[in-house]
Amino acid sequence: MTTPHLSRLDHALHALLHERRHAALGTLDAGGRPFVSMVPYAIDAAAPCLVLHVSGLAAHTAHMATDARVSLLVTAADAPDQPVHDLARVTLQALAHAPARGSAAWASARTAYLARFPDAEPMTELPDFRFVTLEPTAARQVAGFGAARAVPADELTRILAA
Template sequence: MPMLPAQLDAVRDLLTSSRVLALALVVDESPVIGLLPFAVTPDSRGLIVHASRLARHTKGLQPGAAFDALLHEPMVEGVDALRVRRLTLRGEVLPLEPDTPVHTAARALYLMKFPEAEPVTTLGDFAFFLLRVQGGRLITDFGAAANVTEETLAALSAH
């Protein structure tokens, strides 16, 4: 069942207004979580992250590795935590090879959102990764949820 327009707007808003995501991965058979800035690809099917190879969570950013990511609207005083809009996304990791057109495009997209990160993008221990989204779940209120599907992602890029 397709998302309602208000739900689609909520997904779009969370993807475009959020600056960081909580990224869950598996490293050495144990769960690991990191907090990373991200940019959304133009087709809304991917998230570009830039991570230090020195960070523990980066060891989980291997080709084809599964990930879960969480985005949420800011917490506001007086709002029940169960009513905070949030979006979980899941998919697979694709490391981006330096000096390729895909890497160059991903870096440019990331720097459009985070121009202050330009010096860090030149450091050798950092790398860009594409988190290819395969699905997820949108929670817009207590007891109000909808699945994020390939059709949802296609609808996002169509508008």
């Protein structure tokens, strides 16, 4: 998909977020200690936000219910012939929200998630699973060696909607 109204770095960020399917999710436990886990994610361009589908049994789900502040790290795939320090990556800060089952936000999140992960459809009917939307508040993008920048929330919203 081409998005000509985006800058070169915006294009790189858009491509990274759309090409990768999983990320490292950072949450805070009840004691304020950091906790990191791997999560698949989708992008809901209509919202615009990132979408997770998580089990109520997972530690990170309880953490997000207690403290909505999260961080998500998405990295380009590692290639043996590329310096690891040169990998494109983005760290997003976001607020986690759990839309009520059956709400318009839940339906939008479900549609976006199943468009990316159609095989997850049976899990969306399990009572202990829920959708969590991540509303980006800021990000730090590294598009390669010497190409780093802060990305404000409004720019992230535009990139996710593209």
